[in-house]
Amino acid sequence: MRISQIVRIRTESPTVKTFMLTDRLCAKAKPGQFLMLWIPGVDEIPLSVLDAGDNLVSVSVKAVGDATRHLHALEAGATVGVRGPFGNCFTESRGRVLLVGGGTGTAPLLFLAKQLAAKTERLSFVEGAKTKDELLFVHELGGICNEKSLITTTEDGTAGLQCLVTQPLASLLDKEKFDMIYTCGPEIMVKKIFEMTEKRKLPIEASLERLMRCGIGLCGSCMIGKYRVCRDGPVFNAAQLREVQEELGISKLGFDGSRIPL
Numbered sequence: 001m002r003i004s005q006i007v008r009i010r011t012e013s014p015t016v017k018t019f020m021l022t023d024r025l026c027a028k029a030k031p032g033q034f035l036m037l038w039i040p041g042v043d044e045i046p047l048s049v050l051d052a053g054d055n056l057v058s059v060s061v062k063a064v065g066d067a068t069r070h071l072h073a074l075e076a077g078a079t080v081g082v083r084g085p086f087g088n089c090f091t092e093s094r095g096r097v098l099l100v101g102g103g104t105g106t107a108p109l110l111f112l113a114k115q116l117a118a119k120t121e122r123l124s125f126v127e128g129a130k131t132k133d134e135l136l137f138v139h140e141l142g143g144i145c146n147e148k149s150l151i152t153t154t155e156d157g158t159a160g161l162q163c164l165v166t167q168p169l170a171s172l173l174d175k176e177k178f179d180m181i182y183t184c185g186p187e188i189m190v191k192k193i194f195e196m197t198e199k200r201k202l203p204i205e206a207s208l209e210r211l212m213r214c215g216i217g218l219c220g221s222c223m224i225g226k227y228r229v230c231r232d233g234p235v236f237n238a239a240q241l242r243e244v245q246e247e248l249g250i251s252k253l254g255f256d257g258s259r260i261p262l
């Protein structure tokens, strides 16, 4: 573990903050990879890389529990611990690509979208959130996709279409031929999107989340089927998702090894 300093903090929404950290190694991370962030005296947690370069790495973090709330309470200048970057990354697809993000799952997809923007023929993004204030990175995504290629949805109808993020997808997938669909977000959303791409025989890469301790394939707490999400993922392709269908969106291992429903 390396000691790192928080150099900048940006509030993204009422529950999400972005932390820019110093770290020479994580500054080389690729879209889809994650790091393990140690909040001194509290816990160490996995977080997807939002951006990387110039000896700096950024992560966007939703306050959901002990570690993330303590992290939100820190100020610029504070010291944390960093390991990584870990895991595989999204493959770079050319042609027409569609990215679908829910909640903080939008973070690694924004990183990917920035890298793909100049290389793809067309880049479309669908982002969903519960409410307008929780729609992340809309301004940045608007700058990458043109307006027609960015669809936002909210459950309460305060911005974009009033529906779940999966709703506009069916017609979009029927209308356009995509060369790759990338997704990251709540697992139930990932599962629905996977079912849609399977029905249409389309390629997909999905970033999955599991409880993690070691982050390097040793402890087994992040298993899904035969895979360790930290080492074999977090990005999985259609063939791998097919193999773990019985668990996908249904259950995961808890920290005590028991199976908990999602």
Ligand SMILES: Cc1cc2nc3c(=O)[nH]c(=O)nc-3n(C[C@H](O)[C@H](O)[C@H](O)COP(=O)(O)OP(=O)(O)OC[C@H]3O[C@@H](n4cnc5c(N)ncnc54)[C@H](O)[C@@H]3O)c2cc1C
Binding pocket: 034, 043, 044, 045, 046, 047, 048, 049, 059, 060, 061, 062, 063, 064, 065, 066, 067, 068, 069, 104, 107, 208, 209, 210, 211, 212, 213, 234
């Ligand atoms: C590869 C990966 C990338 C992630 N990227 C992000 C990200 O970019 N932004 C973000 O806000 N969150 C991300 N998470 C989830 C984040 O790790 C958890 O929200 C965090 O660990 C919760 O810790 P806590 O102590 O605040 O909450 P806890 O009180 O421990 O738990 C609150 C909730 O978070 C879940 N959780 C707890 N520990 C973990 C863990 N080690 N791994 C996964 N889920 C956990 C619990 O099931 C529970 O639902 C990612 C998780 C993984 C596995």
Ligand code: FES
Binding pocket: 211, 212, 213, 214, 215, 216, 217, 218, 219, 220, 221, 222, 223, 228, 229, 230, 231
């Ligand atoms: S977190 Fe230990 S094997 Fe994945």
